Amino acid sequence: MPEILGSLLCDGVGAGLTTVATFMPPIFMIFLCLSLLEESGYMARAAFIMDRFLNRIGLPGKAFIPLLVGFGCTVPALLATRTLEQRRDRLLTMLIAPFMSCGARMPVYAIFAMAFFPNQGNIVIFSLYLTGVVLAILSGLMLHRTLFRGGAASAFVMELPPYHLPALRGCLEHVWANLQSFLVRAGQVILTIAILLSLANALFEKAYRNPETAFAHRSAAGRVLTVPLRPMGVTGDNWPAAAALLTGLMAKEAIVGTLEVLYFQTEKTAPDSRKPFDLRAELRAAGSALFAGFSGSAATADPDRSADPAARQGLLSTLRRNFASPTAAYAYLLFVLIYSPCVAALIVLAREAGWRWMGFAVTYQSLLAWLTATVFYQCASFPAAPLRSVGWLAFVTALTAAGIALLAAYGKRIAHEV
Amino acid sequence: MKSETGTPATAGKTRNLLDLQDGETGRIRSNRDRKSAEMGLFAGVRVTMFRNRKSEHSVVVGAGDARFLVSRPIAEHIELA
Numbered sequence: 001m002p003e004i005l006g007s008l009l010c011d012g013v014g015a016g017l018t019t020v021a022t023f024m025p026p027i028f029m030i031f032l033c034l035s036l037l038e039e040s041g042y043m044a045r046a047a048f049i050m051d052r053f054l055n056r057i058g059l060p061g062k063a064f065i066p067l068l069v070g071f072g073c074t075v076p077a078l079l080a081t082r083t084l085e086q087r088r089d090r091l092l093t094m095l096i097a098p099f100m101s102c103g104a105r106m107p108v109y110a111i112f113a114m115a116f117f118p119n120q121g122n123i124v125i126f127s128l129y130l131t132g133v134v135l136a137i138l139s140g141l142m143l144h145r146t147l148f149r150g151g152a153a154s155a156f157v158m159e160l161p162p163y164h165l166p167a168l169r170g171c172l173e174h175v176w177a178n179l180q181s182f183l184v185r186a187g188q189v190i191l192t193i194a195i196l197l198s199l200a201n202a203l204f205e206k207a208y209r210n211p212e213t214a215f216a217h218r219s220a221a222g223r224v225l226t227v228p229l230r231p232m233g234v235t236g237d238n239w240p241a242a243a244a245l246l247t248g249l250m251a252k253e254a255i256v257g258t259l260e261v262l263y264f265q266t267e268k269t270a271p272d273s274r275k276p277f278d279l280r281a282e283l284r285a286a287g288s289a290l291f292a293g294f295s296g297s298a299a300t301a302d303p304d305r306s307a308d309p310a311a312r313q314g315l316l317s318t319l320r321r322n323f324a325s326p327t328a329a330y331a332y333l334l335f336v337l338i339y340s341p342c343v344a345a346l347i348v349l350a351r352e353a354g355w356r357w358m359g360f361a362v363t364y365q366s367l368l369a370w371l372t373a374t375v376f377y378q379c380a381s382f383p384a385a386p387l388r389s390v391g392w393l394a395f396v397t398a399l400t401a402a403g404i405a406l407l408a409a410y411g412k413r414i415a416h417e418v
Numbered sequence: 419m420k421s422e423t424g425t426p427a428t429a430g431k432t433r434n435l436l437d438l439q440d441g442e443t444g445r446i447r448s449n450r451d452r453k454s455a456e457m458g459l460f461a462g463v464r465v466t467m468f469r470n471r472k473s474e475h476s477v478v479v480g481a482g483d484a485r486f487l488v489s490r491p492i493a494e495h496i497e498l499a
Binding site: 044 | 473474
């Protein structure tokens with residue numbers, strides 16, 4: 001079989017199908033649990049309790065359900081915004097739901113916590129989750145007063161059903177409707193993107209017949225990526241960290257795997273040779289991953305789990321060598337927490353809100369991630385380089401003020417749309 | 419349960435749902451909000467206020483065996499006889 005065709009089928013179609021299939025178990029479980037809670041009458045009462053708090057950021061109490069779901073996975077969280085009647089409420093919720101740190105980011109937090117914070121790992125990870133919640137609230141407040149200022153606070157009427165045993169058949173029908181919607185609407189686009197990416201990668205590999213040349217070009221491109229990340233502590237030599245953020249757009253779990261592969265390739269002088277392609281083995285692995293996802297045994301999707309302790313220890317020490325300090329590592333984690341969600345979530349966001357709002361979400365979250373990580377790193381490294389820190393903090397302040405003014409001005413223009 | 423009372427209507431001021439305190443009942447005279455009317459809060463229905471706190475954005479009312487969570491902007495549009 002020609003190598004490109006094999007690569008298209010496995011890395012393109014196979015990876016795309018795997019990505020879509022990976023989301024099916026969490027979507028199934030989350031919507032099943034939501035349906036059971038809603039059918040039993042509990043959710044309406046929970047929405048009433050949360051109404052008082054969420055109203056301060058211009059959202060109804062029902063919006064807490066998508067935000068809660070976001071801690072598991074952003075994709076069903078965005079789908080769950082359909083329960084909100086007002087378009088304005090849906091848009092605002094969709095913009096802040098990704099700040100609830102999804103489960104796919106946990107492997108990244110865990111590896112970095114093991115490498116840099118072995119004794120305070122639990123506090124570090126909790127602080128990241130808390131930061132996400134705080135940023136969601138602050139973003140909601142800011143967007144409510146700027147971009148969505150023209151929109152009226154949502155008024156709603158909701159029946160409080162008496163508590164009763166939920167009907168399983170009705171719940172399963174509701175779950176199937178949501179699964180089907182995701183498979184058809186988001187699955188097509190994810191598959192297409194995966195095929196295009198694998199085709200581009202295969203052509204790139206083929207263009208550079210010498211793997212060393214291909215690696216050198218990849219390394220040079222990676223160094224360019226580190227330029228905007230330097231203020232948050234990513235050095236030019238640590239280009240795998242920047243490249244991993246790009247693969248993180250496909251799936252956040254891919255960040256750790258990418259770091260492992262690229263660090264291995266940089267630490268060896270020559271890049272590793274590719275394993276011979278085996279279609280049966282790849283299909284078997286895809287089936288196992290799907291089964292493991294439904295059985296819950298791959299819930300954390302920790303790519304390091306299959307590695308032996310010695311290899312895992314190698315990655316930890318490599319991380320410590322490449323990141324200048326724990327401060328730089330924590331700034332990197334802040335960026336991973338806040339920046340754009342994965343492409344599956346972006347596709348769902350585009351389908352639910354439109355491509356313009358999806359573009360805004362990517363820009364807003366990535367910029368906010370950079371601002372937050374830069375502020376943290378510059379404040380933490382102030383004693384070492386006070387002038388540099390003051391310069392960057394002044395720039396961040398000016399950029400933030402300009403951004404808020406821009407949002408307020410744009411909010412006036414689109415007041416009639418939301 | 420308290421009988422049909424609540425804040426008496428002064429001259430020129432119509433009573434609305436928000437004028438009912440906890441436990442008080444009233445009969446709806448008109449409802450300008452279509453959605454709540456279609457859900458069961460239509461003219462002629464006797465309603466009971468279960469929870470009305472100024473610090474909360476919505477109130478809990480009962481109409482027959484049903485219970486509704488109604489936000490204050492909508493409750494203002496529900497006039498009582």
